[in-house]
Amino acid sequence: MALPLILALVLGLGALTFVLRGMGPFLTTVPVVITSRTVGLAPALLAALVAIELTNARGVLHPDARLAAVIVAGGLAALRAPLLLCVVAGAMTAAILRAVVP
Amino acid sequence: MATVRHRAVSDNSAMRPVRTILLSAAPIALAVGFFGASFGVLAVAAGLPGWAAVLMSVVVFAGSAQFAAIGVIAAGGSVLPAVLTGALLNVRYFATGIAVARALPGGRLRRTLLAQLVVDESFVLGVAAGEPGRPDGRTLVAVGALLYLTWVAGTTAGALIGPALGDPRRLGVDAAFPALFTALLWPMLRGHHAVRCALAGAAVALLLAPFTPPGVPLAGAALAGLWLSR
Numbered sequence: 553m554a555l556p557l558i559l560a561l562v563l564g565l566g567a568l569t570f571v572l573r574g575m576g577p578f579l580t581t582v583p584v585v586i587t588s589r590t591v592g593l594a595p596a597l598l599a600a601l602v603a604i605e606l607t608n609a610r611g612v613l614h615p616d617a618r619l620a621a622v623i624v625a626g627g628l629a630a631l632r633a634p635l636l637l638c639v640v641a642g643a644m645t646a647a648i649l650r651a652v653v654p
Numbered sequence: 655m656a657t658v659r660h661r662a663v664s665d666n667s668a669m670r671p672v673r674t675i676l677l678s679a680a681p682i683a684l685a686v687g688f689f690g691a692s693f694g695v696l697a698v699a700a701g702l703p704g705w706a707a708v709l710m711s712v713v714v715f716a717g718s719a720q721f722a723a724i725g726v727i728a729a730g731g732s733v734l735p736a737v738l739t740g741a742l743l744n745v746r747y748f749a750t751g752i753a754v755a756r757a758l759p760g761g762r763l764r765r766t767l768l769a770q771l772v773v774d775e776s777f778v779l780g781v782a783a784g785e786p787g788r789p790d791g792r793t794l795v796a797v798g799a800l801l802y803l804t805w806v807a808g809t810t811a812g813a814l815i816g817p818a819l820g821d822p823r824r825l826g827v828d829a830a831f832p833a834l835f836t837a838l839l840w841p842m843l844r845g846h847h848a849v850r851c852a853l854a855g856a857a858v859a860l861l862l863a864p865f866t867p868p869g870v871p872l873a874g875a876a877l878a879g880l881w882l883s884r
Contacts, residue, residue: 553727558706561733565723566713568741572748574766576755593745594718595848596855596879598839600872601722601739603856604729604863605832611863611871618829625833629840636688642833647826 617646617653672796675783679797682775686801687808689717692830694812695819696721699827700728704813711809715802716773718838719743725831726872735872742876750777757784757791771798847882854878 553561602622608614621642628638690711697707702724714720723740727733751769754777758765772780772794780794819825843849855875862871 553701553703557733558702561702561723561727561736562706562710562713564733564737565710565719565740568737569714569716569719569744569747570770572741572744573751573769573772575748576751576753576769577758577762577765579752579755591746591749592847592851592879592883593876594743594879595839595842595852596858596875596882597722597739597743597872598718598835598842599852599856600859600875601725601835602832602839603859604871605725605835607860607863609730611865613860617826618832621826621829621833622836625836626840629837634685635834635837636685636692638837639692639830639834642836643826643830645826646829646833647824650824650826 617649620649621646670783670792672792675793675796676800679775679779679800682779682797683800683804686717686775687804687811690805690808691812691815692834693717693720693724694809694814695816696728696812696827696830697724697809698813698816699819700724702727704816707813708806708810711806714740715770715805716740716744716747717805718835721831721834725835728828728831731867735867735870739872742872747772753777754780754789754791754794757789757794759791759795768795768798771795771802773798773801776801851879851882854882 603613606613606615606618606622624645625638625642628641629635633641693711694704694707697710697720698704702710710720710723719740722743723736726736726739750772754769754772755765757780758768760768776794776798777789779797780789780791783793784790819827839852843852855878858874858878859871862874
């Protein structure tokens with residue numbers, strides 16, 4: 553990646569996050585109704601990220617070793633395994649599948 | 655007067671020495687350190703220089719958003735959708751920022767800076783140590799500062815060892831992204847409402863993915879999540 557793009561990525565996300573986190577002291581009168589409207593955002597986005605990761609270059613669902621990684625990670629998460637274990641086990645599943653299946 | 659006495663009695667948690675607060679957060683700090691290391695490894699594998707991965711952890715300090723932004727880049731997306739995806743995942747910190755604003759010490763500027771230490775884990779511990787509707791400010795700041803240091807240190811370690819790991823695909827590093835997002839998503843799926851939002855987000859993203867550039871499916875999923883958050 554070129555340097556200006558790297559800086560735009562890092563500092564752009566940093567600045568937006570700073571503003572989001574730091575608005576509180578200036579917005580003491582914002583009703584809970586508005587802030588509670590954001591609760592569905594994180595699950596919707598994360599589910600979309602999982603779905604997008606399982607598509608191919610044309611944007612169509614394409615089950616491969618990544619799907620196995622998702623199933624393993626989801627199963628471990630359901631068993632309340634630590635986040636790191638879920639991720640490592642998922643990645644290892646994909647690595648082993650790729651090594652075994654030509 | 656009654657409220658003052660009530661506060662004096664129930665505020666025991668705020669009297670805990672900082673050392674006790676930090677010790678109780680040590681297991682979380684360890685996990686955050688490893689999480690930071692995995693971010694460093696994945697960021698380098700996605701093509702980011704090591705210093706940029708560390709700088710990102712310094713100025714963003716939000717695991718899922720950083721992973722999502724890197725994930726968009728790794729999947730071939732451009733900078734704008736990557737930044738917007740990460741920022742959308744951090745919109746929840748707008749809500750927590752308002753929730754902690756009155757619990758933090760100092761004037762507006764100082765509280766704005768201290769609010770940067772609020773992440774999911776420090777928020778949960780701060781709420782647990784506080785009173786209903788008023789998180790414990792000392793816990794928020796102490797735990798937040800500890801997690802910030804371990805997050806940045808972990809990222810640095812990951813960015814340093816990342817290049818030594820070799821071909822990321824052979825190690826399944828690319829599969830770590832969907833695995834991570836799944837593991838982050840799972841604990842959020844408490845109740846029909848969150849499940850509905852997740853299903854709608856995935857469905858909207860998959861419907862848009864074949865016809866739109868990267869980033870649009872995620873924006874559509876975000877809109878679906880907001881729309882259902884009523």
